[in-house]
Amino acid sequence: MSVFDGLVGQEMAAHELQVAVTDAQLVLGGQAGPAMTHAWLFVGPPGSGRSLAARAFAQALQCKEGGCGQCKDCLDVANRTHPDVVMTEPVGVHYGVEDVRELVAQASGSPIRGRWRVFILEDADRLESQQMDWKPANVLLKAIEEPAPHTVWILCAPSLQDVIATIKSRCRVVSLRTPSASEVTEVLITKYGAEPELAAAAARISQGHIGQARRYVRDEDTRNRHSDVMNLPASLTTLDACIEAAAQFVEAADERMKDSVKGRDTQEREDVRQVYGVGARGIEARGVAKALNDLEKTQKRRAKRARSDAVDLALLDLLSFYRDVLMVQWGADVSLINEEFVTQLHAAAAGASPEITMRRIEEVLRTRATLSGNAAPRLVLEALFATLRDPAVAH
Ligand SMILES: [Zn+2]
Incomplete structure (x- = not known):
């Protein structure tokens, strides 16, 4: 068994990474290993398995067997407890300069237990922001230009266009595709x-x-949430129903957000207590309080992002519904994404013209854009659902 077996439909990328792992062994032994390098950029659409691939690569680099998936190193990387593998993501919309500085400082050290210090940065497309003068990307760039020995950076992003050129040019690119x-x-x-x-x-x-x-x-809850979205368009019969639907939509996103952050939040609080020792007093106790306070702020920002991600995913489900409706209206010979809901799809198709379905699709897309800019979801969704109910009143 190999950690690369879990990468679905990524034979090319898996092969490339396995060759790099073999060469990494040579580098550790003081020889040349051209297939290994210290900065990588994994690109692929959401869900293609960028994070999985980055994690498998980190496992294979730490593992004496090249990624057996069974040993302590492999398991610790999988459980996010390996001291030499740091996996990070922006807590808010963008990476903070301070966060990146801290990573770079950590990267200057030697491996603690493993063979390499590995830093995985999710969403590397969020390393720069127009508002910032001193961009997090610049901080990272220095570290990548002058790498500490045995440090490996793995950046993950949706596409090459999303990453700034200076960083891109210093990384070896691994492309992942959407599996069929x-x-x-x-x-x-x-x-x-x-x-x-x-x-x-x-x-x-x-x-x-x-x-x-x-x-x-x-997860049955996930299936139920999807089914709720499929039944939503038909439920938008009155304005009151639209308001009610918006409330439920936000509530479902909240539930989903809680599912996604729950375990990790608890674990992090537990870790802080472990670090300071249980029942610490005096200066130590103040340290715990401050650390917990900082952690709470981080977790709040993360929850906010997880919630807007959850709203966005539900909107994508809604888009797939109207896409299917359009396919039915056009009589297109393609398979429906939501085949199980063919009754709802046909009812919606019969109740509107393709032009109206297109309008509805545009409105959902517009709403996604609006919500990506910090607007209050509930009001925006109320407006969306009112428009979906009767596209004639749209702008
Ligand atoms: Zn292993």
């Missing part, structure tokens, strides 16, 4: 033991997003 529905179905059945029918539905609905497909198969 049949590849996702297969892995859900063989690896996660899903029933074939459910696996096929999950693969279609998640549109190649492995993590979401897995959640759909395993």
Whole structure:
């Protein structure tokens, strides 16, 4: 077994990384290993498995067997407890300069237990922001230009265009592709033991997003939330119903957000207490209070982002609904994403013209853009649903 086996539909990338791991061994032994380098950029659409690939690479670099998936090093990386593998993501919309400085400071040290110091940066497209003079990307750039020995940076981003040129040019690029529905179905059945029918539905609905497909198969709440979105358009009969639907939409996003941050928040609080020792007094106790306070702020920012991500995912589900409606209206010979909801799709198709469906799609897209800029979701969604109910009143 190899940690690279879990990368669905990424044979090319997996091969490239395995060759790099072999060369990394040579580098550790003081020889040349041209396939290994200290800065990597993993690009692929959301759900293609960028984070999984980065994690597998980190495991393989630390593991004496090149990524067996079973040893302490492999397991610690998987559980985010390996002292030499740091996985990070922006807490808010962008990375903060201070956060990146801290990473760079950590990167100057030697490996503690492992063979390499590995830093995985999710969402490397959020390293720069127009408002900042001193951009986090510049801080990182210095570290990548003059790397400490045995330090490896792995940056993950949706596409090459999203990463600034100066960083991009110093990284070796690994491209990941969106796995096909049949590849996702297969892995859900063989690896996660899903029933074939459910696996096929999950693969279609998640549109190649492995993590979401897995959640759909395993978690009934996720399936119920999707089904609620499919039933939403037909429920928008009156303005009161639109207001009610917006409230429920936000509530569902809250639940989803809580699911996604719960375990990690508790673990982090526990870690702080462990570091300071349980029942600390005096100066120590003040240290605990401050650390917990800082942690709480970080967790609040993260929860906010997780919540807006959850709203966005539900809006993407809604988009897939109207996309299917349009396909039905056009009589297009393509498979429907939400085949299980064919009754709702046909009802919606019969109740509107393709032009109106297009208007609705535009409105959902517009709402996604509005919400990405910090607007209060509930009001924006009320407006959206009122417009979906009757597109004639739109702008
Ligand atoms: Zn291992």
